Every structure is written in structure tokens, then in C-alpha cells.
Amino acid sequence: MAGVRAGSALAVDGAVSRLMGKSEDDPQSEFARREAQRFAAELGRLKGTYVKIGQMLALFGEHFLPPVLVDALRDLSDQTEPLHWDALESFVRGSLGERFDELDIDPEAIAAASLAQVHLAQVRATGEWICIKVQYPGLAEMIDSDFDAVIKMLVLARWVKSGRDLDHWMQSLRSHLHNEIDYHREASLTEEMGRLVAGVRTEGVSYKVPELYRDYCTHDVLAMEFIEGSSVIDDEVAGLSQQRRNALGKAMLELFFYELYDWGMLQTDPNFGNYLLRLDDRRKREAADELALLDFGSVLDCSDEFLFHLRHTIAASQRQDVPAIVEGLIGLGCLTPDASEEGRQMFADFCLNLLEPLRPAHALPPEHLNEAGEYCWGTSRLMRRAGKQAAASTTSRHFTAPSRDFALIARKLTGVFNFISVLDAQFNACDMIEAHIAAWQERE
Numbered sequence: 001m002a003g004v005r006a007g008s009a010l011a012v013d014g015a016v017s018r019l020m021g022k023s024e025d026d027p028q029s030e031f032a033r034r035e036a037q038r039f040a041a042e043l044g045r046l047k048g049t050y051v052k053i054g055q056m057l058a059l060f061g062e063h064f065l066p067p068v069l070v071d072a073l074r075d076l077s078d079q080t081e082p083l084h085w086d087a088l089e090s091f092v093r094g095s096l097g098e099r100f101d102e103l104d105i106d107p108e109a110i111a112a113a114s115l116a117q118v119h120l121a122q123v124r125a126t127g128e129w130i131c132i133k134v135q136y137p138g139l140a141e142m143i144d145s146d147f148d149a150v151i152k153m154l155v156l157a158r159w160v161k162s163g164r165d166l167d168h169w170m171q172s173l174r175s176h177l178h179n180e181i182d183y184h185r186e187a188s189l190t191e192e193m194g195r196l197v198a199g200v201r202t203e204g205v206s207y208k209v210p211e212l213y214r215d216y217c218t219h220d221v222l223a224m225e226f227i228e229g230s231s232v233i234d235d236e237v238a239g240l241s242q243q244r245r246n247a248l249g250k251a252m253l254e255l256f257f258y259e260l261y262d263w264g265m266l267q268t269d270p271n272f273g274n275y276l277l278r279l280d281d282r283r284k285r286e287a288a289d290e291l292a293l294l295d296f297g298s299v300l301d302c303s304d305e306f307l308f309h310l311r312h313t314i315a316a317s318q319r320q321d322v323p324a325i326v327e328g329l330i331g332l333g334c335l336t337p338d339a340s341e342e343g344r345q346m347f348a349d350f351c352l353n354l355l356e357p358l359r360p361a362h363a364l365p366p367e368h369l370n371e372a373g374e375y376c377w378g379t380s381r382l383m384r385r386a387g388k389q390a391a392a393s394t395t396s397r398h399f400t401a402p403s404r405d406f407a408l409i410a411r412k413l414t415g416v417f418n419f420i421s422v423l424d425a426q427f428n429a430c431d432m433i434e435a436h437i438a439a440w441q442e443r444e
Contacts, residue, residue: 036072039157044076049146051076051114056173060407064169069159082112091137095220115139115181130213133222139181147174180297183222187212189296196263205251208292227292229276232422237277241285249425251291254432256416261436264307268408269298270415300408315437317355322348332406354386360430370426378424383417
């Protein structure tokens with residue numbers, strides 16, 4: 001019904017626009033804006049996987065959806081009212097079996113989202129507090145039918161046209177969502193990441209991955225160590241010394257480089273809620289802080305070929321080597337081999353501008369440096385500038401919708417840069433990235 005209603009309104013809007021001599025897809029169309037808001041509100045009303053699908057469309061839909069719809073979908077909130085424990089208890093008991101009686105589970109959820117909710121639990125034998133992430137009943141069985149329903153809504157509402165490109169993107173998003181609810185996969189990736197970060201330390205900041213409690217992990221339940229800490233947006237973090245905020249920002253960026261160049265394992269959901277800062281004495285100018293990594297449901301399995309082209313593109317950007325950047329972008333599927341010279345230059349410029357903070361000190365924009373010649377991440381407004389350039393490029397006749405993997409990497413990099421910007425960190429990153437590139441090239 002939402003699809004038909006939106007489609008009818010947009011058809012009328014298109015006819016009116018033609019009579020007035022305007023483009024049918026006028027981004028300022030009030031009809032389009034109103035129907036986009038109604039469409040997003042309908043997904044919100046349906047809740048559950050519909051909300052999650054809407055959020056994924058908001059993140060990646062700019063490659064194949066009208067801007068007015070993407071803007072409306074960004075308002076979808078993941079702050080879902082948790083299910084009452086009475087509605088979950090028998091489900092969790094059935095999933096855990098006899099092990100259920102080994103836990104005292106707090107019936108009040110400490111967090112809830114569109115796919116799962118989290119409860120504190122105490123292990124009766126040891127007194128340890130853990131947290132259990134409980135997937136909503138029947139979720140796996142509903143994903144495919146819900147995806148099909150959303151696609152029908154999009155087509156009926158004339159937001160998209162059926163075709164190979166839409167099918168490819170929707171299949172990619174469908175697979176990504178199936179990965180997010182595969183708790184066996186997430187458990188294995190959590191343990192793997194824990195092994196990888198063990199012993200890694202950058203300028204006073206270490207990394208922490210919660211330990212799993214395998215005895216209480218099932219297809220529907222994930223049990224792990226309970227970790228307390230601060231969010232990057234908390235006031236107490238903003239009150240830390242500049243040195244400590246710089247160190248935390250470097251640790252976040254270094255983690256991305258390790259994932260990309262050393263481990264080939266990228267957590268692609270840089271939501272601030274997926275990280276906690278475990279702070280030392282807040283009065284110290286320099287301290288031993290810890291960056292805790294919480295969620296590995298959105299880890300991307302990259303092919304060796306994709307990783308090579310991505311690493312190659314970043315390395316080429318460091319050298320300002322436009323032909324090599326173009327070669328990397330073609331390998332990533334962001335440019336076609338027969339792209340025009342104008343199109344090649346446009347995409348190369350986007351890469352060069354997005355990776356601005358990684359440039360050598362002498363090549364950094366002087367207006368974004370402090371007195372010591374260090375890049376000011378918070379005041380550079382890099383993401384806003386890059387966003388405007390990306391929006392402009394999507395309207396170009398040279399634009400080619402990137403692959404899902406590239407879109408996920410772009411999302412990850414944007415999240416990392418935003419994290420560092422919120423810290424208002426001030427540091428140069430050229431030496432850091434060059435060290436990782438050099439080590440990779442030596443291995444290659």
C-alpha cells in the first residue's frame with residue numbers, strides 16, 4: 001500500500017513537473033519529499049528487519065536511490081523498544097537448553113536494536129557478570145521475505161527501476177544482513193580479532209576485544225565478557241588532554257591500517273556504539289588508555305584481488321599518481337575500463353581529497369594545520385567537503401555505482417575519520433600509513 005500510494009503521488013508529481021517545464025526528478029519536489037518521508041515512516045512502523053533494511057538503504061542507497069529518499073531513510077532510528085522478557089524467556093531457554101539454569105539473567109535489557117537486544121547475566125557458579133546478545137525469534141526466516149517486500153515497495157513507489165543493477169545491489173545487501181545474524185560466524189570473528197589485537201599497542205593505547213563464553217553461545221545467543229567504558233562522544237572524553245585524544249585518534253586510525261594492510265579483515269560498521277574507551281586516570285596528561293572493540297557481525301570477507309586493488313589505490317594516492325589511482329579504481333569496479341579522461345580525473349580527485357589527512361606534512365592544506373604543523377581533524381570538515389564532492393559525482397554521466405565491498409570500505413573510512421574528528425585530535429598520519437604500505441610492498 002505504501003508503494004502504490006507513493007507511486008501514484010510521484011506519477012502526478014511528474015506530470016505536474018512536465019507541465020511546468022521542470023525535471024520529473026526535481027530534488028526540491030515537495031511531493032517527492034513528502035512521499036519519501038511517508039515511505040520511511042512506514043518502514044519504521046513495521047519495525048524489526050524493515051528498520052534494519054531501511055538503515056542499510058540509507059547507508060548505501062545513494063548509489064541507486066533518489067537523494068530525497070536517502071535523506072528520509074537516514075531518520076530511521078535503531079533505538080527500538082526491547083521485547084519484554086516474558087516474550088523471550090522460553091526462546092532463550094530453548095536455545096541454551098540445560099545451560100539456561102546456570103545463569104541469572106536480568107530481565108531488563110540494557111540495549112535493544114532492530115535485530116537483537118542485550119541483557120546482563122551472572123554465571124551462578126563463578127559470580128561473573130557477562131552480557132548475552134539475544135537475536136529476535138524467527139529473524140533468519142523473515143529476512144528474505146522482508147527484503148522481497150521492500151524491493152516491491154521501492155519498485156511500486158517508482159523509487160527504483162527493476163533491472164540487473166538493482167538485483168545485484170539488493171542481493172549484496174541481503175547477504176550482508178544474513179552475515180549480521182550469523183552468530184557462529186560472529187563468534188569466530190570475535191575470537192580471531194581478539195588474537196590479532198593481543199599485544200598490539202600504539203603510543204600508550206592498547207586494544208581490547210571481549211572474551212566469549214562459548215558455553216553460552218548458540219545460533220541465537222552470543223555470550224561475552226561485560227565491558228564498561230566511555231563513548232567517544234561523552235563529555236569526560238572531550239575533557240581529556242590533547243595528547244591523550246591524539247593518542248586515541250591514532251589508535252583508531254592504526255587499527256584501520258592493520259585491518260587493511262596486515263590482517264585483511266575489516267569491521268565495516270564504524271558505529272560509535274561499537275567502540276568503548278576504557279580510560280586511565282582522567283587527570284593525567286599522558287596515560288594507558290584502552291580502545292575496546294565490541295561488534296564483529298559486519299566484518300567484510302574481502303577477496304585477495306579486492307584487497308590488492310584497494311591497497312594499491314591508497315598507495316598510489318600517497319604518490320599522487322593519477323594513472324595508478326585510476327588503475328586501482330578500475331580494479332575495484334568504480335570505473336569502467338573505457339571511462340573518459342574526465343571521468344577518470346573526477347574519481348581520482350575524489351580519492352586524493354578523501355585521503356587528504358594522509359598526505360606528507362608539506363602537502364597538507366595550511367588552513368587545516370595548527371601552529372606545530374599538525375593536521376586538525378576536528379576543524380578540517382573533511383567529511384563534509386568529501387560528501388559534497390561525492391554527491392556531485394553521482395549526478396555526473398561518468399558515475400558508475402561502486403561495488404558493495406567498496407561502499408562498505410568507504411563507510412568504514414568515513415566512520416574512522418569521524419571518530420577522530422569527534423576527538424578533535426591533531427596529528428599527521430603520513431608516517432603511519434607509509435610504514436604499513438612499505439611493509440605490505442615488501443611482503444608482496
